[in-house]
Amino acid sequence: MPLRPDLTSSFLEHRYLLSRVIGAGSVGTVYEAIDVPSREERVAIKVLHPEHARDEASVERFKRVARAATRLRHPNVVDVRRFVAAPNALPFLVMEYVEGETLHDLLKRVRRITPQQAARIGVQVLAGLETAHRGGVIHRDLRPDNIFLGAGADGAKIADFGAAKILSESTGRPLTVTGMLIGTIAFMPPEQARAKNVDARSDLYALAATLYLAVSGRSPIEAPTPAALVEAVQHQVPRPFRELELEVDDGFEAIVRKALEKDPAARFPSAKAMARALQTWLARIPPEPQTAPSEDSDTKRYDTLEGVSASRSRSARSRVGLPHVGGDFGRYKVLALLAQAA
Numbered sequence: 001m002p003l004r005p006d007l008t009s010s011f012l013e014h015r016y017l018l019s020r021v022i023g024a025g026s027v028g029t030v031y032e033a034i035d036v037p038s039r040e041e042r043v044a045i046k047v048l049h050p051e052h053a054r055d056e057a058s059v060e061r062f063k064r065v066a067r068a069a070t071r072l073r074h075p076n077v078v079d080v081r082r083f084v085a086a087p088n089a090l091p092f093l094v095m096e097y098v099e100g101e102t103l104h105d106l107l108k109r110v111r112r113i114t115p116q117q118a119a120r121i122g123v124q125v126l127a128g129l130e131t132a133h134r135g136g137v138i139h140r141d142l143r144p145d146n147i148f149l150g151a152g153a154d155g156a157k158i159a160d161f162g163a164a165k166i167l168s169e170s171t172g173r174p175l176t177v178t179g180m181l182i183g184t185i186a187f188m189p190p191e192q193a194r195a196k197n198v199d200a201r202s203d204l205y206a207l208a209a210t211l212y213l214a215v216s217g218r219s220p221i222e223a224p225t226p227a228a229l230v231e232a233v234q235h236q237v238p239r240p241f242r243e244l245e246l247e248v249d250d251g252f253e254a255i256v257r258k259a260l261e262k263d264p265a266a267r268f269p270s271a272k273a274m275a276r277a278l279q280t281w282l283a284r285i286p287p288e289p290q291t292a293p294s295e296d297s298d299t300k301r302y303d304t305l306e307g308v309s310a311s312r313s314r315s316a317r318s319r320v321g322l323p324h325v326g327g328d329f330g331r332y333k334v335l336a337l338l339a340q341a342a
Contacts, residue, residue: 167199
């Protein structure tokens, strides 16, 4: 692994004091930081790794995605505020600092959540996706790690647009060598796994895979190796919830299965359309019983998203922009070659 400096206690741009490492991914390291001139507001800083900072194409991609992300102003998208690239310094992003935990963290603790909870999270994520898609940005790596559950009933936020495809701009040349992209195969639609073109419907597939996992505790497509998983994504059909001995309303399952169709044309045409379907389903089902979760159950539930986030917000800290590798959710974090330019 390349040598990467720990910048803790450093000042960036004579403004941001890096207080601690939140975590590190394949592209950069994320720090909690203090914006000293702005009344000591806490922010998250993503610093590009030195080996990427030396590569012109990597820096250009980082800059391009950051420029697109700064335009995505929406309550359900982690706010990217600035991109800074000074001479003889590592480029970095300044982002909103989110109190809470990721959906991945929640599922590690409770194993699965109810369809109603999953649907409410899905509606919020789809609201953020609709804004991103209208802005010409396809996330391409939506998964539990990249969904933050902040404070409040509407606190779900999409993070980490580092693998995003930007549709609204054309630089006239590829931004990656051989179109290489880091993706998570377990949540990747067939067209992306085949190195074909992706669009907004690809993100809907990834969200549906996330909702399936959140409700069932397992991925919709399973295989013993990454190579086998790439093949399985093309042909394997997700098992019905009843085969997993789960009582899931047929309406919710129909929505998830439609978004998981192999053919993009058979999925919902837009994030707005999928959100409308989930909202219609939520409106017609009985409210959930307000029962306290059992502490000794590996499938304990939380009755509201507020309960989910509030239970962790006092101690949990943001891990904005970090890809997670490990566990059942991230074990197939592999390099996928895309034929098209980013």
